[in-house]
Amino acid sequence: MRPKEFNRNSVLEKCITLFWEEGYNGTGIQKLVTISGVNRYSLYEEFGNKEGILLASLELYKERHVPLKKLTNSSTIQEAFYQFYSSFFYPSKLNSHPLGCYISTMAMELRETNEIQLFFNNYLAFLEQEFSQLLKENSDLSEDDLATILKQLIMYYCTSMGMYIIFPISETAKYLHDNIKLITRCLKK
Amino acid sequence: MSKKIDQTQVIKKAVSIFWENGYRAVSYQDLAEGMGISKSFLYNQWGKEQLLLDSIDSYLSHNIDPVFSFIENDERGVEAIREVYHEVANSNYNEDPCTCMLMNVALELRNEMDSLRPVYSKFLKNMRRSYSTALHCTHKAGGIKDVKKIPEYVEMLVGLMFGLNLLLHYKSSKELIVYIDSCFALIE
Numbered sequence: 001m002r003p004k005e006f007n008r009n010s011v012l013e014k015c016i017t018l019f020w021e022e023g024y025n026g027t028g029i030q031k032l033v034t035i036s037g038v039n040r041y042s043l044y045e046e047f048g049n050k051e052g053i054l055l056a057s058l059e060l061y062k063e064r065h066v067p068l069k070k071l072t073n074s075s076t077i078q079e080a081f082y083q084f085y086s087s088f089f090y091p092s093k094l095n096s097h098p099l100g101c102y103i104s105t106m107a108m109e110l111r112e113t114n115e116i117q118l119f120f121n122n123y124l125a126f127l128e129q130e131f132s133q134l135l136k137e138n139s140d141l142s143e144d145d146l147a148t149i150l151k152q153l154i155m156y157y158c159t160s161m162g163m164y165i166i167f168p169i170s171e172t173a174k175y176l177h178d179n180i181k182l183i184t185r186c187l188k189k
Numbered sequence: 190m191s192k193k194i195d196q197t198q199v200i201k202k203a204v205s206i207f208w209e210n211g212y213r214a215v216s217y218q219d220l221a222e223g224m225g226i227s228k229s230f231l232y233n234q235w236g237k238e239q240l241l242l243d244s245i246d247s248y249l250s251h252n253i254d255p256v257f258s259f260i261e262n263d264e265r266g267v268e269a270i271r272e273v274y275h276e277v278a279n280s281n282y283n284e285d286p287c288t289c290m291l292m293n294v295a296l297e298l299r300n301e302m303d304s305l306r307p308v309y310s311k312f313l314k315n316m317r318r319s320y321s322t323a324l325h326c327t328h329k330a331g332g333i334k335d336v337k338k339i340p341e342y343v344e345m346l347v348g349l350m351f352g353l354n355l356l357l358h359y360k361s362s363k364e365l366i367v368y369i370d371s372c373f374a375l376i377e
Contacts, residue, residue: 152375158351159349163351166309166313175344175348
């Protein structure tokens, strides 16, 4: 068995930060080589090409950094969604991520790329599935009401990931709070 | 006699260039060519950053403010806002960049250029004013029960535009309409 010359995930973590801060198109392969400390040949062997690196990094971000735990660790549904959404704006001190969501930021920059189209739509479906499970377990919404609230939640997920760019972070937090209250209003019966 | 340059027309060309290509990817050469002026004139008259600010200004007054005044002056109130959102959902972004130029630039330059802050404030102020007028109109017609809820609804609708700006690249017009109408259902 050939020993792995580099730690795949730690290389991808560095790529996440770089793509996120500089943009995908603003990041040349040389920069990836420098920051990961892995030579171009090995990077290509592992990931295929720059797009392969991006897709692997998106996959890793989805697995590691999307704060799904926040959805299940809260006392009320309203609080669960608020904690989930706002975690993107208070990233953990362990990583040096910028504000917002890496997947949404890439989705905005690379909106014309087929692979990203597929990845982002799958990601939204994945979120919807998680939200749906939480709502089903904790409320007795009718099918129609459930479908409506899921659309609202997904739309406001996209909204909040664009909003912090224009609003100061304190206003974004207030905005999230007010809107989640508005959306989950129908749950309090 | 030197050729007189029609600034309004020239700026409009700059708007299309920034809208389509963003800010960083555009060079002085691209701008000068696209605007039909010399590079030296471009340097002396604007510089890239000032040109962007003037372009956004022109974009807001030609493309956005008319939409806000349509909403403000339409007696259908909230239904006029819905119509605008549906129109965004129905536009074909492959042919016509229907995303918001300001939001695209804001995303690209999120870590720099504080000179854009006042522009955002002005944009949001006008958006809130026109939505608020429309919602009060709906309230008077009996469509919104509690007048105190209006500021909340205004914020919800302002946010909707941000979400739409991302989602419209990923969902079909038909799907988008469902998303939009679900959010409008929050107004009661």
